[in-house]
Amino acid sequence: MSESENGFFNEFGGKYVAEVLRRPLDELEKGFKEAMNDPSFLLELEEIQRDYIGRETPLYYAKTVSDILGGAQIYIKLEGLANTGAHKINNAIGQCLLAKRMGKKRIIAETGAGQHGVATAAACAKLGLDCTVYQGEVDVRRQQPNVAAMEMYGARVLPVTSGSRTLKDAVNEAMRDWAAHPDTTHYVLGSALGPAPFPDIVREFQSVIGKEVKRQAAERNLDVEALIACVGGGSNSIGFFSPFIDEKSPRLIGVEAGGIGPGIGENASRMTGNASRDGIMQGYKSRFLLDDDGQALPTRSISAGLDYCGIGPQLAALGKSGRIEFTSALDDEALEAVRFFARNEGILFALESAHAGAEAIRLAPKLPKNKAIIVNMSGRGDKDVFITSPVFRPKAWLDFLHSEIERLEEKKDIHDAKSMRRHDKITSM
Numbered sequence: 166m167s168e169s170e171n172g173f174f175n176e177f178g179g180k181y182v183a184e185v186l187r188r189p190l191d192e193l194e195k196g197f198k199e200a201m202n203d204p205s206f207l208l209e210l211e212e213i214q215r216d217y218i219g220r221e222t223p224l225y226y227a228k229t230v231s232d233i234l235g236g237a238q239i240y241i242k243l244e245g246l247a248n249t250g251a252h253k254i255n256n257a258i259g260q261c262l263l264a265k266r267m268g269k270k271r272i273i274a275e276t277g278a279g280q281h282g283v284a285t286a287a288a289c290a291k292l293g294l295d296c297t298v299y300q301g302e303v304d305v306r307r308q309q310p311n312v313a314a315m316e317m318y319g320a321r322v323l324p325v326t327s328g329s330r331t332l333k334d335a336v337n338e339a340m341r342d343w344a345a346h347p348d349t350t351h352y353v354l355g356s357a358l359g360p361a362p363f364p365d366i367v368r369e370f371q372s373v374i375g376k377e378v379k380r381q382a383a384e385r386n387l388d389v390e391a392l393i394a395c396v397g398g399g400s401n402s403i404g405f406f407s408p409f410i411d412e413k414s415p416r417l418i419g420v421e422a423g424g425i426g427p428g429i430g431e432n433a434s435r436m437t438g439n440a441s442r443d444g445i446m447q448g449y450k451s452r453f454l455l456d457d458d459g460q461a462l463p464t465r466s467i468s469a470g471l472d473y474c475g476i477g478p479q480l481a482a483l484g485k486s487g488r489i490e491f492t493s494a495l496d497d498e499a500l501e502a503v504r505f506f507a508r509n510e511g512i513l514f515a516l517e518s519a520h521a522g523a524e525a526i527r528l529a530p531k532l533p534k535n536k537a538i539i540v541n542m543s544g545r546g547d548k549d550v551f552i553t554s555p556v557f558r559p560k561a562w563l564d565f566l567h568s569e570i571e572r573l574e575e576k577k578d579i580h581d582a583k584s585m586r587r588h589d590k591i592t593s594m
């Protein structure tokens with residue numbers, strides 16, 4: 166089950182969309198197939214992956230951590246070293262290049278925490294495309310560092326005021342925009358979900374992670390027991406797992422957000438949680454966290470990137486078949502993993518990726534020393550300082566924020582009209 170059959174992964178997937186979206190989705194499917202058979206497209210993609218994203222990313226042997234835990238060797242795939250700090254750029258660059266090949270000049274995207282928005286905005290800046298990002302109004306307010314980055318890359322961030330004013334409302338708004346402007350616009354969906362062909366496209370562009378790992382593990386003669394990845398929508402995990410899906414080994418382990426516990430609304434465990442059921446939402450059939458009326462339930466996780474009620478259809482199917490084993494890690498376990506890898510290896514995991522790190526900490530001691538397990542560090546943790554610092558050093562962080570406000574209020578009048586005019590002139594060039 167390494168790709169879909171007519172958009173389906175067994176009973177999951179499909180294209181459950183309004184009539185107006187059929188044509189753009191069919192065109193996208195055709196455009197994608199053509200691009201993947203075009204050597205010049207693949208060559209250009211490879212060049213950008215190398216020179217702009219910084220591929221290949223290293224496979225790092227975490228020797229100190231492995232010795233402390235006293236079991237299997239832990240290796241870490243450092244996707245956090247990719248330009249913009251996470252794996253999301255792999256998909257954003259791939260889809261923007263595809264859009265360009267299909268003659269689209271305008272890109273739209275949805276974003277929740279803003280990570281996918283940042284990656285898409287950067288890709289558009291690099292490729293000279295117009296970029297609009299839909300983001301729930303609530304998220305715009307609480308994710309200002311990423312909003313600032315998107316605007317720095319020249320993207321327009323449009324706050325969405327419908328529904329819960331978060332990620333799923335941003336997806337709806339982006340779909341609406343795409344349906345109204347299919348000829349000029351491509352919708353860069355951010356994870357391995359949504360209507361077909363998006364799950365296949367996103368997996369394909371993220372599979373560069375797994376292909377590199379396969380080569381890197383073979384070069385070192387590793388006896389790989391398991392690959393471990395965190396699972397939000399599923400893009401980093403499915404890209405990492407993809408070259409291994411049709412093989413019997415290694416074990417593939419997906420780690421969902423366990424949040425603060427197993428109660429309804431306390432986690433985002435779509436495969437292992439209490440409220441997990443089959444459903445159809447936002448154009449695809451999969452596993453979701455739903456109430457008795459089939460409405461999306463609230464989710465909770467310390468990591469914004471895992472905080473979503475749905476999971477990609479291929480992951481749902483592979484979970485059901487047993488090829489991917491699902492487990493979860495609690496907020497506290499993720500935080501502890503961040504600290505453990507930072508202290509002992511000098512590697513700062515993103516909170517999302519730290520869920521995979523937490524599972525590695527649990528699994529490694531149970532395995533013999535000649536076995537290897539590989540953790541995908543989907544992103545680096547710099548972006549999480551607003552969450553981790555209040556936990557690990559609350560007083561110092563609060564003092565810092567107070568002093569920043571003071572500093573800004575004092576210096577309010579320093580940026581006089583003249584210097585603002587100079588800025589305007591530079592940005593319009």
Ligand SMILES: *Cc1c(COP(=O)(O)O)cnc(C)c1O
Binds near residue numbers: 252357396401543544
């Ligand atoms: C968005 C994000 C995730 C979760 O998304 P997937 O599609 O499941 O990969 C994981 N890690 C990081 C760093 C992210 O930014």
